[in-house]
Amino acid sequence: MLKMIEENEADIYRALYQDLSKPESEAFISEVAMTTGSCKLALKELDQWMKPQKAKTTVTTYPSSAEIVSEPLGIVLVISTWNYPFLLSLDPVIGALAAGNAVVLKPSEIAPASASLLSKLFREYLDNSAVKVVEGAVDETTALLEQKWDKIFYTGNGRVGRIIMAAAAKHLTPVILELGGKCPAVVDSNTNLQVSAKRIVAGKWGCNNGQTCIAPDYIITTKAFAPKLIDALKNELVEFFGDYPMKSKDMSRLINLYHFKRLTSLMDEDEVSDKIVVGGQRNEEQLKISPTILLDVPETSQIMQEEIFGPLLPILTVDNVEDSFNIINSRSKPLAAYIFTSDEELKKAFVRDISAGGMLINDTIIHLTVDSLPFGGVGESGMGSYHGKFSFDSFSHKKGVLYRGFTGDSPTRFPPYTPAKLRLL
Ligand code: NAD
Numbered sequence: 001m002l003k004m005i006e007e008n009e010a011d012i013y014r015a016l017y018q019d020l021s022k023p024e025s026e027a028f029i030s031e032v033a034m035t036t037g038s039c040k041l042a043l044k045e046l047d048q049w050m051k052p053q054k055a056k057t058t059v060t061t062y063p064s065s066a067e068i069v070s071e072p073l074g075i076v077l078v079i080s081t082w083n084y085p086f087l088l089s090l091d092p093v094i095g096a097l098a099a100g101n102a103v104v105l106k107p108s109e110i111a112p113a114s115a116s117l118l119s120k121l122f123r124e125y126l127d128n129s130a131v132k133v134v135e136g137a138v139d140e141t142t143a144l145l146e147q148k149w150d151k152i153f154y155t156g157n158g159r160v161g162r163i164i165m166a167a168a169a170k171h172l173t174p175v176i177l178e179l180g181g182k183c184p185a186v187v188d189s190n191t192n193l194q195v196s197a198k199r200i201v202a203g204k205w206g207c208n209n210g211q212t213c214i215a216p217d218y219i220i221t222t223k224a225f226a227p228k229l230i231d232a233l234k235n236e237l238v239e240f241f242g243d244y245p246m247k248s249k250d251m252s253r254l255i256n257l258y259h260f261k262r263l264t265s266l267m268d269e270d271e272v273s274d275k276i277v278v279g280g281q282r283n284e285e286q287l288k289i290s291p292t293i294l295l296d297v298p299e300t301s302q303i304m305q306e307e308i309f310g311p312l313l314p315i316l317t318v319d320n321v322e323d324s325f326n327i328i329n330s331r332s333k334p335l336a337a338y339i340f341t342s343d344e345e346l347k348k349a350f351v352r353d354i355s356a357g358g359m360l361i362n363d364t365i366i367h368l369t370v371d372s373l374p375f376g377g378v379g380e381s382g383m384g385s386y387h388g389k390f391s392f393d394s395f396s397h398k399k400g401v402l403y404r405g406f407t408g409d410s411p412t413r414f415p416p417y418t419p420a421k422l423r424l425l
Pocket of ligand 1: 106109136158177178179213214309382
């Protein structure tokens with residue numbers, strides 16, 4: 001697979017440009033380098049990951065020894081999504097293969113150039129008796145879901161996540177669901193404003209133009225600090241994408257007309273459209289919406305109800321930064337939660353009081369690149385996790401094995417249970 005990716009980088013960039021007009025540097029970092037990195041890590045660490053783990057025994061089993069043995073689950077179905085069509089297809093496949101499984105990958109039909117390239121490359125480079133691509137949309141996925149699998153790994157939205165889990169339940173198949181949600185970013189006034197703004201802009205618009213499951217979905221800051229934050233975000237946007245971001249070559253476009261219309265309708269809702277403080281431009285033909293910031297949209301508006309998954313960034317304001325915790329906790333548990341602050345107590349409280357799939361203090365998105373951290377959701381943002389050794393473990397069965405010799409049986413263990421034996425207990 002490593003060879004497959006390295007020898008076909010140019011085709012991968014072409015497919016990503018066709019599907020999302022993804023800039024090459026972004027495609028290199030988030031799709032090529034991350035997947036080759038996962039391959040190399042698995043190749044380097046696999047011997048270690050596979051080693052049986054010694055386990056403690058109890059007095060009841062004395063004398064004995066114990067270990068936990070990882071064994072493959074069998075055949076794994078990976079159903080992938082369109083926003084990082086290579087990374088989110090290949091990364092789970094790498095984990096599943098490393099753990100010794102056979103794999104069927106169903107890439108997303110919404111990124112067709114990437115799906116067909118994956119299918120072609122798998123045919124050319126990989127052992128198709130162990131791993132193959134099945135292309136298709138709802139009908140094909142439904143047919144796949146009727147089969148019995150040993151694990152299903154799904155990335156996508158929660159509505160389909162429920163369909164996957166219901167289908168899996170028929171065969172008692174375990175699932176990993178990598179879903180989405182509204183990821184909050186809290187910005188305290190006690191922060192390095194310029195660095196915070198740069199990292200928010202990078203995580204929101206610099207990665208696939210907001211079409212990222214862990215992109216900051218909305219910001220919460222104090223009323224007093226909001227104007228300064230908005231100015232800083234504006235400056236960074238100009239720094240990154242110039243005065244005409246719609247013309248920038250450094251930003252992906254929206255995936256398709258359906259999502260363009262969904263996003264424009266979020267912006268055009270009553271009581272929302274007049275809250276735009278930055279951006280708001282759109283071009284349907286090019287499937288582009290400029291980076292758009294909205295201030296104080298109603299919490300009940302659609303833009304604050306559904307995952308945005310695009311270049312719109314609402315900012316909610318509160319009197320005290322701690323009030324942000326109630327807002328976050330009153331909603332579904334997000335896939336990621338961010339806070340920008342220099343206040344150590346506030347950082348501690350955020351980690352302690354907010355539940356999220358993962359968390360990053362003073363930055364956005366890049367926790368995804370740390371292989372020693374599990375990546376996955378909680379509650380509505382999903383279940384199970386992967387990356388690095390967590391992938392290997394997620395696609396393995398952990399078999400507990402106890403070894404005994406033929407000596408050392410306590411007489412109390414076997415009938416007849418006499419009063420004399422009872423006294424020995
Ligand atoms: P999508 O439309 O590509 O759907 C994902 C997969 O589900 C596709 O392979 C598709 O064929 C299949 N599918 C769609 N409808 C189906 C049905 N009725 N029955 C069976 N299969 C069906 O992608 P999407 O759902 O629009 O993806 C965006 C969502 O994914 C967002 O919520 C985002 O946050 C989430 N996401 C999560 C992660 C993560 O790692 N947690 C990563 C990326 C995206």
